[in-house]
Amino acid sequence: MKSIWEAQERHIACxxxxxxxxLYTRTGSTKKGGIDLPNYRCACGSTSLESFHLHLNWFIPGNSKF
Structure with a gap:
C-alpha cells in the first residue's frame, strides 16, 4: 500500500x-427550533464525474474529507 500511495500522491491536486x-452558494435559510440554518447549493452537482471523484477520494488512505 505504501508504494501505491507514493506513486499516486502526486495526483491529489487533480x-x-x-x-x-x-463551490457553495448560499441560497437562503431555514428556521428549525428557533435557529436560522443556512441553505447552500453546491456548484459540483451530482454528475457521474462527481461520483467518480468521490469514489477516488475514498481510496486515499487517511483522508476523511467525506
Missing part, C-alpha cells in the same frame, strides 16, 4: 476542489 473557487 481530485481536489480548487482552493480559490467557492
Amino acid at each position: 481530485i481536489q476542489d480548487p482552493p480559490v473557487i467557492s
Whole structure:
C-alpha cells in the first residue's frame, strides 16, 4: 500500500476542489427550533464525474474529507 500511495500522491491536486473557487452558494435559510440554518447549493452537482471523484477520494488512505 505504501508504494501505491507514493506513486499516486502526486495526483491529489487533480481530485481536489480548487482552493480559490467557492463551490457553495448560499441560497437562503431555514428556521428549525428557533435557529436560522443556512441553505447552500453546491456548484459540483451530482454528475457521474462527481461520483467518480468521490469514489477516488475514498481510496486515499487517511483522508476523511467525506
